[in-house]
Amino acid sequence: MTPTLTGTKKVVTGNHAVSYGAMLARVQVISAYPITPQTQVVELLSEFCANGTLRAKFIKVESEHSAMAALIGAASTGARTFTATSAHGLALMHEMLHWAAGARLPIVMADINRAMGPPWSVWTDQNDSLSQRDTGWMQVYCESNQEVLDTVIQAYRVAEKVSMPAMLVLDAFVLSHTAEPIEIPDQSLVDEYLPPYRPLYKLDPNDPRSFGALAPPDVYMELRYKMHQAMEDALIEWARADEEFSELFGRRYGLIEPYRADDAEILLVTSGTVTSTAREVIDELRAEGRRVGLLKIRVFRPFPAQLVRAALQDTEKVAVLDRNISFGMGGIFAQEIKSALYNSTKRPPIFGFVAGLGGRDITPSVIREIIDYTESHDEPEDLIWVGVKR
């Protein structure tokens, strides 16, 4: 592949949209390990490094755990860093995910959502990324290839502002291997939007400091408090980053996105690519005169609880579509939404649906079934399995 001019339209897969995003963000150190369905992300980045399109060091490590450890070393030394992985790779990184966040390093990573084994699966669901919910990584779920590319760039803006790492998440195959026409933004505009990374502190023999030393109980908790505050700040920074992005590039995504939600009696909550399918179904149902709408959750960590509350509290019923499962409890987005609404005075009933695990298609008829079920039942249910063969 030859280097491509930026500021043009191109037909690219979700994986390559990630690579273009990283290239435009001028990442300096990349470290990654191959896993289906992430491989194309790093293949194209290898090309970019090899042909000089991107001036970066690519450390071809022997595991994902090492990939994240290498980036922790590099980011601590002041470099802008990037990696991508999926499922078992992300799980293997777990210890270092905590480390990256605790060290307050603005590492950006793409996770191509893939179901966890056993049994082996390469297809999409969200259990891999959601299992990392409490590591301190920001998580942003993407719906389209354009959003993927744009989110890589936005993620660096926010991550470097609040000194927390960020993970953008895209569905295996449905996005990763599906080509869509997208705009590759002009490099000079991206440079204007995203100045070079200048950390407050870094490993520097001229200013010797120790990073990550033992913290006794009298300071540890304050450091955790600061991480949480940084996440709170990140809610504002995502909104700001999105706003400024739209001024330069003409596109914005929001932290959440309501779709035909005004006056809706039922609101369906989705994340990731299934949102696109749901938009179609909502249009059809609206055409049939049914008062249904959609709420897409894009930024999952930090969780935009206030926005979600405001968006959902006036509807009559909420249906949450989870492509994940917390065994022994239910869908994870449903839990988050319930907890966001619990302290609100207005609490619509919430129906939790689990569908599409291990890459099973979530078709328009599945979404219709979910809406029909919610419409025809008065008592909310925590966990409704959709399409499972019993």
Next chain:
Amino acid sequence: MRNFTLPAEELMGSGHLGCQGCGGALAMRYVLKAAGDNTIVVLPACCWTIIAGPFPYSSLKVPLLHTAFETAAVAASGVRAALDIQGDTETTVLAWAGDGGTFDIGLQSLSGAAERNENIIYICYDNEAYMNTGIQRSGATPFLAWTTTTPEKTPKSEPKKDIMAIMVAHRIPYAATATISYPDDLIRKVQRAKSIYGTKFLHVLAPCPPGWRAPSELAIKLSRLAVHTRVFPLYEVENGERYTLNEPKEEPALPVSEYLKLQGRFSHLTENDVEAIQEIIEKRWQRLLRMVRESS
């Protein structure tokens, strides 16, 4: 006795948290003297996590990155990459890990870094067990030694892993053994490592009085005896091929019992046990001599 002046520069403070007679603490002091102040230290979990001091203190006057137990070599690779891409190819990146972090849990990432020939110096200070967590056996624990997970009734049943052979098999440009009772040799080897591009590996025997069940004033003596009994010969290997023997030069060697009898971790040994240990040492010594002969 040769004349030897220790470099005056002190990059380690006296207010560290090592035990009295800690070989690992002394090793760091010597190594930093040789490495100089333009050095970044990468430190995984080990006794040195504690020795370096808690937040907000540091016993080192060079930058220090604490990292997870199994990641010394790869976190150092990341530091190296970030320096290089920012135009700094001069600063020395020094990964400093214990034997557990090297022989066992960190071996995968060390092997990866060595295979990529990362431009770093990797130093394993070997106190022959997991000391930080309370003297559990590691792959570096010697044959028949007591540790808290190899109690006297079932002492360690396997000989010490040959980490040098593993590193040499990676064909890295420089691998060497050293110990604290030969500071001139240790310092020369660090300086040598500094002058070479690629992955440099130093295996430094670092007596641990509490872990070896020996009085703290014997740390240096034990380190010397380890060399004189051929338990821990000092040698260098260039490019995986050229072996040079530094110490011991004396013939014949002291019997291993001279080394073992000073350490409580070997106090349960029978005469037969000591013989078995002597046999292993002799075998390894002969192999080393063969390698030296073959490469000269």
